[in-house]
Amino acid sequence: MPCIEARGLRKAYGATVALDGIDLSVEEGHILGLIGPNGAGKTTALNAILGLAPYQGELKVLGRDPWTERDQLMRDVCFIADVAVLPRWLRVSQALDYVAGVHPRFDRAKAEAFLAKTAIKRASKVRELSKGMVTQLHLALVMAIDARLLVLDEPTLGLDILYRKQFYDSLLNDYYDRSRTIVVTTHQVEEVQHILTDLMFINHGRIVLDCSMEEFESRYLEVMVNPEHVPAARALKPMHERQVFGRSILLFDRVDRRELAALGEVRTPNIADLFVAVMGNQPGTPQGVAV
Amino acid sequence: MNTQSGATLGSPPGSNEIPAAALPPTPTRPMYWSIRRELWENRSIYIVPLVVAGVVLLAFLIATIGRAIVIVDPVEKAAVLAERNHFAAAVMMAAAFIVGIFYCLDALYGERRDRSILFWKSLPVSDLTTVLAKASIPLVILPLVTFVVVVAMQLVMLLLRSAALLMSGLSAATPLSLEQPVILLYSLVVLALWHAPLYAWLLLVSSWARRAVFLWAMLPPVVISVFEKVAFNTSYFQSMINYRLTGFAREAFAGGGHGGIDSLTQLTPGNFLSAPGLWIGLAFAAAFLLAATRMRRYREPI
Numbered sequence: 001m002p003c004i005e006a007r008g009l010r011k012a013y014g015a016t017v018a019l020d021g022i023d024l025s026v027e028e029g030h031i032l033g034l035i036g037p038n039g040a041g042k043t044t045a046l047n048a049i050l051g052l053a054p055y056q057g058e059l060k061v062l063g064r065d066p067w068t069e070r071d072q073l074m075r076d077v078c079f080i081a082d083v084a085v086l087p088r089w090l091r092v093s094q095a096l097d098y099v100a101g102v103h104p105r106f107d108r109a110k111a112e113a114f115l116a117k118t119a120i121k122r123a124s125k126v127r128e129l130s131k132g133m134v135t136q137l138h139l140a141l142v143m144a145i146d147a148r149l150l151v152l153d154e155p156t157l158g159l160d161i162l163y164r165k166q167f168y169d170s171l172l173n174d175y176y177d178r179s180r181t182i183v184v185t186t187h188q189v190e191e192v193q194h195i196l197t198d199l200m201f202i203n204h205g206r207i208v209l210d211c212s213m214e215e216f217e218s219r220y221l222e223v224m225v226n227p228e229h230v231p232a233a234r235a236l237k238p239m240h241e242r243q244v245f246g247r248s249i250l251l252f253d254r255v256d257r258r259e260l261a262a263l264g265e266v267r268t269p270n271i272a273d274l275f276v277a278v279m280g281n282q283p284g285t286p287q288g289v290a291v
Numbered sequence: 292m293n294t295q296s297g298a299t300l301g302s303p304p305g306s307n308e309i310p311a312a313a314l315p316p317t318p319t320r321p322m323y324w325s326i327r328r329e330l331w332e333n334r335s336i337y338i339v340p341l342v343v344a345g346v347v348l349l350a351f352l353i354a355t356i357g358r359a360i361v362i363v364d365p366v367e368k369a370a371v372l373a374e375r376n377h378f379a380a381a382v383m384m385a386a387a388f389i390v391g392i393f394y395c396l397d398a399l400y401g402e403r404r405d406r407s408i409l410f411w412k413s414l415p416v417s418d419l420t421t422v423l424a425k426a427s428i429p430l431v432i433l434p435l436v437t438f439v440v441v442v443a444m445q446l447v448m449l450l451l452r453s454a455a456l457l458m459s460g461l462s463a464a465t466p467l468s469l470e471q472p473v474i475l476l477y478s479l480v481v482l483a484l485w486h487a488p489l490y491a492w493l494l495l496v497s498s499w500a501r502r503a504v505f506l507w508a509m510l511p512p513v514v515i516s517v518f519e520k521v522a523f524n525t526s527y528f529q530s531m532i533n534y535r536l537t538g539f540a541r542e543a544f545a546g547g548g549h550g551g552i553d554s555l556t557q558l559t560p561g562n563f564l565s566a567p568g569l570w571i572g573l574a575f576a577a578a579f580l581l582a583a584t585r586m587r588r589y590r591e592p593i
Contacts (some may be wrong), residue, residue: 026560047591050413050592051412052409052412053591054589067588070412070417070418070588071416071417071418071420071513072415073415074412074413074414074415074416075316075415077413078413079409079413081406081410081413085406085407085408085409087332087402087407087410088405088408089331089332090331090332091331094328094331095323095326098324098327098328099324099414100317101319101320101321101324101327102319102320102321102324102325102415102416103316103319103413103414103415104314104316104317104319104415105317106317145421246315247465265479265505
């Protein structure tokens with residue numbers, strides 16, 4: 001059974017269409033990166049999956065309807081939102097008491113052990129903690145919950161590089177166990193590239209790319225083309241071209257690797273470059289590079 | 292800790308190798324913790340009654356004890372010290388009423404404004420549990436706090452009276468009658484039930500408004516009253532609102548409770564329970580709370 005299954009998921013705010021009938025299927029045990037520019041519909045999609053906002057279309061998360069069964073669903077789903085949502089008056093000890101008191105799958109000892117590795121004091125209020133510490137606290141609460149689906153909406157926004165690295169390391173080492181599903185949205189694409197199993201680009205409320213990371217690696221190739229081969233390379237219809245230090249870097253979709261090797265140095269693109277290429281071909285998107 | 296051993300004992304033989312990841316769910320008490328949460332956030336629920344009680348005691352010290360000490364005539368002194376102050380309990384109830392009003396105005400609005408609703412909603416607590424926990428603050432918790440604080444305050448007053456009397460060589464003050472706490476409890480229950488639709492209305496507006504909760508809460512009654520006055524030159528709506536605010540007195544107490552309530556014979560619970568106003572009000576309260584529950588599901592952070 002897929003962990004998340006959506007058919008024709010749609011949401012409009014007045015005349016603005018935030019989600020334009022997307023189909024989505026996330027298998028259990030996968031780590032999906034949902035990538036898109038601001039206002040693409042990422043958060044709207046996540047809110048629908050979490051039962052935080054109404055939607056049109058069919059949606060099942062762990063076999064439940066999130067809109068009508070949010071409280072039941074939240075026994076198996078955890079969520080860290082883009083901005084610090086822990087109430088500022090809450091004490092760390094109160095946060096532990098509360099979650100332990102309402103969540104049947106919360107392992108308090110695990111949360112305490114995680115907090116012991118940080119500088120967070122039990123008596124502190126959230127308003128006294130730094131932004132990085134608030135995220136650590138939220139992560140400690142969430143990682144101590146034996147959930148089947150974890151949803152992260154820009155979890156590292158506004159954190160310094162040290163905290164960001166720690167965040168994803170903790171996530172992979174202490175949390176992910178191949179039976180859990182993780183959906184993450186972020187602008188720091190390069191930080192999640194190595195942890196993802198699946199990749200999805202979303203723009204203007206539509207899915208513009210949906211592939212596994214294996215597919216991504218076999219399908220897309222980037223070539224730093226030697227100047228004399230540029231016309232030949234262009235003839236192979238690259239999806240994107242950019243200039244770095246006077247050299248042309250061309251991105252190809254489903255072109256034979258051996259054929260490209262003759263033109264220059266071939267490598268797997270990073271997600272950010274593919275993102276620019278795919279979004280650049282979309283109408284109405286600000287373009288970094290004109291092809 | 293107990294859950295682990297409990298599960299092992301309770302499981303059939305041969306199935307006791309439970310993997311660590313599949314620990315049985317621990318029992319939860321969402322309603323209890325939701326109310327605790329409200330008390331953590333809104334400390335005014337118990338601080339305001341305590342402060343008001345302190346002020347009342349200080350006033351009592353000055354007005355009664357202070358006055359009695361300077362009186363020489365023992366009979367007159369005893370008379371001053373024997374004065375009942377109905378006023379003390381009434382002030383405490385008024386304080387609780389005001390705390391309840393302000394609490395309700397913010398209860399479902401504040402969590403949207405500071406976006407913490409996203410955190411609360413990420414936990415397995417239903418909207419109904421949340422709304423009922425919040426409604427229980429003015430309907431159950433504040434009356435309980437008021438009861439405890441008023442009884443404690445009256446005990447302190449009794450001790451002060453007795454001390455003043457004994458120091459003057461007179462016999463100790465009249466022992467505390469059991470009637471007083473019963474009257475107090477009755478009054479608190481009457482007030483909570485009678486004002487339930489009022490609190491529920493404020494919770495509903497609090498769950499709906501994007502700003503200026505107080506204005507939105509006041510607007511419909513004011514507009515309807517003015518409209519009725521201008522259009523029909525009547526004021527049925529206005530008198531209905533007045534009845535809702537103060538009508539409990541004539542329904543629940545003989546003679547409307549004027550001049551203070553000293554005796555159980557002044558309580559008219561039968562009359563109160565058979566007043567249509569009570570049941571209509573409770574029906575409205577239930578409807579408002581259900582609407583607030585639904586609203587909490589729909590509303591997103593502001």
